[in-house]
Amino acid sequence: MKLKKRLIKLNLRLLTCNCLTTIIAAFFVTSAGHGQILNPPGGEEFKFHQKFNPEFIKLNNIERIRCDIENKKDGDRIRNTFKSNVYEFYPDGRLKMTSQINHKLKDTLINHYKYAGGRLECEVKNDAAGMFSYCYVYDSDGKPKQVKYGRSKRYRSLTASVNPELVSEITSETYEHKAYENQIHSTLYNNSGRPYQKEIRYYDPHGYLVKYLKTFVMSSAVHEEDYRYNTRGWLDSLTVTDNGKTVQKTFTYDDVGNLLTEDFYNQSGLAKHREFVYNAENMFLRAELTREEKSSQIIITEFTYFFRRGDSN
Numbered sequence: 001m002k003l004k005k006r007l008i009k010l011n012l013r014l015l016t017c018n019c020l021t022t023i024i025a026a027f028f029v030t031s032a033g034h035g036q037i038l039n040p041p042g043g044e045e046f047k048f049h050q051k052f053n054p055e056f057i058k059l060n061n062i063e064r065i066r067c068d069i070e071n072k073k074d075g076d077r078i079r080n081t082f083k084s085n086v087y088e089f090y091p092d093g094r095l096k097m098t099s100q101i102n103h104k105l106k107d108t109l110i111n112h113y114k115y116a117g118g119r120l121e122c123e124v125k126n127d128a129a130g131m132f133s134y135c136y137v138y139d140s141d142g143k144p145k146q147v148k149y150g151r152s153k154r155y156r157s158l159t160a161s162v163n164p165e166l167v168s169e170i171t172s173e174t175y176e177h178k179a180y181e182n183q184i185h186s187t188l189y190n191n192s193g194r195p196y197q198k199e200i201r202y203y204d205p206h207g208y209l210v211k212y213l214k215t216f217v218m219s220s221a222v223h224e225e226d227y228r229y230n231t232r233g234w235l236d237s238l239t240v241t242d243n244g245k246t247v248q249k250t251f252t253y254d255d256v257g258n259l260l261t262e263d264f265y266n267q268s269g270l271a272k273h274r275e276f277v278y279n280a281e282n283m284f285l286r287a288e289l290t291r292e293e294k295s296s297q298i299i300i301t302e303f304t305y306f307f308r309r310g311d312s313n
Contacts (some may be wrong), residue, residue: 035053038259040053045201045213048113052093054092057093062307064087064088064162064303064305066085067085068084068157071298072287074297075313078300083100084099084103086101086302094113121136130152131151134148135147135150144175144176146175148173175188175189185200189222195217198216198217237251247271249262261275275290287300288300
């Protein structure tokens, strides 16, 4: 615990003076057979992308991860935000539920995930009016062909919120996909069966997604994402242009693919710098440190792990 606090404090000083830290890499060792705890960043693919690697979660028998959030403004001490995020997992490592908890307001926002056939079937969320859900139907290639949006009242069982007998379906939209050489074109149709959104995914000859383009039938709005990869095939940079405004993310990794840093740039320059601190002995994530330039503060997220009964970690 003392080592952890010293490491975090040292990184805080480096972040505050806008220096890129080089000390974190010294704490990395290879954890054979477990892979990385964080899923590597990726592009706008069709599959559901969760923050934590299901293989790592399963092999380490992790049932739940609690993330406690503090902040530190320049010239001030570290302060508790009284906010936490909790990730819960199924035994196979897939994400079961996330909870965003505001302890001061005694308020919790939840996302609950249900799977079928290895794919995300439904995600259930809550708001002031009750529960709402997005449920998906897939084609034989695993691409979504239907998205159903529904609402229901609150039930003790979250899964009841996607029971067809208890859910009021609000809309049902459909996808149409066409494959060309190194491209996939997708059209999204609204509840009336009219097209309103078009997507194109561009791939290089090795199957890497290099560009995602989204346009709208009834407006001139354009959303474009460009992806660049390093020599190991990990995402090196993501450039997003939305209605003429461009932002960029860049990433660095250690030698075995653990994510080390994320940098966020807008049109004014560096807006946010994030570092990831790991336990050297098992590659569990200790903390995330995020420096926000506009607010001159650092967001500190510390991770606590809970294991399934009988695990010795």
